[in-house]
Amino acid sequence: MVHPARVHALKTFEKLIELLPETEQAKPQIALLAGAVTPYRDDTDREMPFREESNFYYLSGCHIPGSYLLLVYQHGTSLSSTLAIELFIPEAEPADLMWSVPPPSLDEASNSYETTRLAYVSTLTDAILTYQKAYPDAIFHTLPKESPLFPEIKGDFLQTQLSRTDAYLLPALHRARLIKTDYEITQIRKANEISSRAHEVVMRTLGRAVRSLIKREPGAATERPLLPGEWLIEKEAEAEAIFVASCRREGSEHQAYLPIVAASTRAATLHYCCNDKEFAWGPVHPHDHQNNGTLVNGQAKDILPQVLLIDAGCEWKCYASDITRTMPVGNGGKFTPEARAIYELVLEMQKASLEIIKPGLHWDAVQLLCHSVLVRGFQKLGIFLSPDSPNSGSWNSEEAILASGVSAAFFPHGVGHSLGLDVHDVPSASKPGVNNTIGKGIDLGAPEFYTYLRLRVPLEENMVVTVEPGIYFHPHLLAPVRSSRYIDHAVLARYEAVGGVRIEDVVLITADGHENLTTVGKETSWLERSGRLALALTDIQPPSPKPMRVSVPTIPKALFTPASLPTLSHSAAVERISEFLAPGNVTLLSGAGVSVDSGIRAYRGKDGRYMNPNYKPIFTYCDTKRRWIAQQSHFLILVAFLDFFTNVGVARDITSDAGKSLTKKVSCKHGHVVDRDLFQEWLADANPRWAQFVEDLERSGQELRTNPDGDVEIPGASYEDFIVPNCPACVQESRRMNMHKPHLIFFGESISKEVKDESFRAIEKADRLFIVGTTLATFSAFRLLKHAITLGKPVLMLNLGPTRADTLTPAIEKIELPTGDILRDVVRALSGTRAVEDPILARLLSSGIVKPPPEGDDDRAPRAAG
DSSP, X not given: OOOOHHHHHHHHHHHHHHHSOGGXXXXXXXXXXXXXXXXXXXXXXXXXXXXXXXHHHHHHOOOOTTOEEEEEEETTSGGGTSOEEEEEEOOOOHHHHHHSOOOOOHHHHTTTSOOSEEEEGGGHHHHHHHHHHHOTTOEEEESOSSOTTSOOOOGGGGOOSSEEEOSSHHHXXXXXXXXXXXXXXXXXHHHHHHHHHHHHHHHHHHHHHHTTOOOOOTTBTTTBOOOGGGOOOOBHHHHHHHHHHHHHHTTOOOBSSOOEEEEGGGGGSTTOOOOOOBOOEESOOTTOBOTTSOBTTSOOOEEOSEEEEEEEOBEEXXXXXXXXXXXXXXXGGOOOHHHHHHHHHHHHHHHHHHHHOOTTOBHHHHHHHHHHHHHHHHHHHTSBOOTTSTTOOGGGSHHHHHHHTGGGGTSOSOSOOBOSSXXXXXXXXXXXXXXXXXXXXXXXXXXXXXXXXXXXXXXXXXXXXXXOOEEEOOHHHHGGGTTOTTBOHHHHHHHGGGOEEEOBEEEEEETXXXXXXXXXXXXXXXXXXXXXXXXXXXXXXXXXXXXOOOOOOOOOGGGSSOOOOOXXXXXXXXXXXHXXXXXXXXXXXEOGGXXXXXXXXXXXXXXSOBSOTTOOOBOOOOOOOOOOOOBHHHHHHHHHHTTTTTOHHHHHHHXXXXXXXXXXXXXXXXXXXXXXXXXXXXXXXXXXXXXXHHHHHHHHTOOOXXXXXXXXXXXXXXXXXXXXXXXXXXXXXXXXXXXXXXXXXXXXXXXOHHHHHHHHHHHHHOSEEEEESOOOOSHHHHHHHHHHHHTTOOEEEEOSSOOGGGGGTTSSXXXXXXXXXXXHHHHHHHHTTHXXXXXXXXXXXXXXBOOOOOTTOOOOSOOOOO
C-alpha cells in the first residue's frame, strides 16, 4: 500500500485555507518542506539513527535523507483536486556507494511514492522559479525556517519574490493529522500489535524465570556468552533489551520514544528513561552490596516484591504505539497486597474512562472522572479520610477532596494524548492556545488536574488517543500534601513503597464509541498468570530431573572458633530451660539439628562446617510410600509447644496416628493441593512395580538411607520408567503439570511473603524466643532472631557448635548440649506428675527413634534433596 500523500496534502490545504485571512484564501498556495538529514554526533563523522521529520513524511511518505517536497494548490480551481506534488531526492554520491546504502535512483523510486513529479534535489531551484512565474501572487509557505526543531531549508531555495510565511502551514498540518485516515489507522494498529506482543514477551520471560524454565547449558556465562534463550531479567536494561529485540525481530526500525523501564519506587518517576538499575534485591542492608552484584554477607540475592513499570512502544512506518504495563516482580510473580490494591484502582480508573469514551465527549470529562475514581478508591483504602473516619466530618467528603485538588499529587499527568506520527502528536491541535471548548457543560473541578493534560478538545471519529491513568507515590509530589488534613498519613506510608502504577492503551475513536488497539492483557489475574504459567499449553513440558544448583548458606569463618561459653551440667541446663519456658508465650525456632539423635545426619558438624560439600539438590518426581520416622526430639518439641500442659486433647488429636507425617498435603507447581494419601494412590496406580517394591521393603524390614530433609536414596534404581501423574486440576485448566512436592518449603526454595510475615508475627506475639538445633546459617532464620533482639525479647539457644548468632552475645543466652535428653527432662520437669499419670504424655515421652549417627561420618557422598 503506497502512502496516500495526495489525500494527506488535500486535508492539509483544506485546513490551511480555513486558517488564512479571507483575502488570501483564493490565492495559489505553494508549500516547501525539507526532509530530515542523517544526524551526526557533534564534531565527529559518526552517524546517528535517522528518522524522518513527521510532517514531511505525512505529506510525502518519503524517508530518504536530504529530500524536499514542493506542493502547489489553489482553492476553487483544478489545483484543488489535482494538486501538484513534486518530490526531490538527492543523487547518489560516489562515497555513498562505499560507506553506506545510497539513495535510490529516480527509476527505483518512481513506484514508491504518490507524486506528480519525481526529480533530483539539484533541480529544485528551477522548479520554484517556474511556479513563481506561473503564480506570481501565490503565498509561499514553509515550515519554520529558523528553528532547531525542524530541518533547515537551504537559503538558495528561499530566494523568491513570492509572499513567504511560516505562520500557517504547521497549524494546518496538526489539524489535518489529528483525524487519522484509514491508512494511518492501519499503521498504528500494526505498531500496537507488535508492541503488545513485545510487552507479553517480557512478561513471559519473567514468568519462565519464576518457574525455573530458563535453562542454561554447560559453559553458559563461563566458557561462552549467554544465548537469548538463557537470559534472565534481573535489571531494567535487560527488560528493555528484550522488548526492543522483540520489536526489531518483527520489522520495526525505531522505538516511538525512549522506553521507560522502571522497577520498584523508580516507577514513580513519569519519564524515567535511565533503565540502568538492577531490580530491588534483598535481604540487603547498608554496606552489603559489592560491585559484582553479590552480597558481602555471603547470602544469595532475593528479589524483593516490587512492581516493574514498562512504558514502551515501537513505530511502524513512522507511526507510533504507546503502551504501559505494570507487572509484579518477585513474590512468586504476584502483587503484594498494597501493590495489588493500587493496580486494581488504576485499572478501575481506566475501565471507567473507556466506558464513556465516544465522539463528542470532551476529554476534560475523562480526566475529571479518573480523579473521582481515585478519590473514592483512596477513601476505601483509607489513604484519604472519609466523613465516617474517626474525628472526621463532611469536610472529608468525596466532593470536598476532589475540589481541593489533593489527588493531583498522586495522579499529576493527563489521562491521555493524541497519537500518530509522534507519540505526543499534534500539540497545537490537541491543546489549542485559544480554546473555546473548555468548561462547556462540565464542572472542571480543581485546575491542578489539567496542568499537564495534553488533550483538551472534544473527541472526534478517527482520532487515536491513549488512555493512561496512573497512581504514583513520588516524594517530590507528596511533599506539598504531607500535612493535608484529607490524608491518613499512617496508611499512606504503607503504600509508598509501591512506587507507581500506570496502565496505558491506545484507542481509536469510532462512530459509536471506541476500539482498543492494544492487545496485551492487563487484568490482575492475567498478569500474575502470565508471570507464573507463562506459556501456552503446547509449550509446557515436564522438566527433566537435572541437578538444580543452589548456594549453600555459610557461617562466617570467624565463628569456627567461637568464644568459650560457660559449661552447664545436664541438670543445670534442664533447670534453666524449664525456667525459661514456664511462664507466658514462647516461640520455637528449630533446625535439622533436632534430628541428629534419630540417626539422620545434620547439615553441619560440631565445628560448624558443612558436612556434605557434594550436595546437589534436584527436583525429583518419585515419592515412595515409607514409614514416617518419628524422632525423639520431634515428639518432645511437639509436647512442649502444643499447649499440652493445659489441653491434652490437642496433642491427642495430633498424635492419634503417630505413624503418619505431619505434612498431609501435596502440591503441584501451580499451587493445587491434594491429600497425601490420595496422591499416593495415584502414584501406586501409575507405577504398580514401584508399589510392589515398596511393599517388599516394608515386609523385609529393610531401611533405606535417609537424608536430613527426609529424602531417601535407592542405590541403582532407574527413574526413567517412573510415571508421575498429571495434576487433575491443571488438566482441567488445559495444561499439563506433573511436578509435585509436599506442601511445605524445601531447602533452597524461596519463602513466600505470607510465611515470612507470619513468622515475624510469631516473634512479635511471643514473650521469649527458644532456638533449638540450628546454626541459623540461612538468613531467613537469622533475621527472625535479629527481629526478636530488636524487640527486646529474651532469647535462649540450645545447640552444639558455632552458629551465626554467636556474635550477638550477650544479647542471647546459649547452651551447648545435645537436644534429645535435655528436652525429655525439660518436659518431665514442666509436666510434673502428669509425666507418669497421663498415658498420652507417658507414651510421647517414650516415643521416637534414638540412633545417633556414627562418629566421624562426614557424609561425603552426593545425595538428592527435594
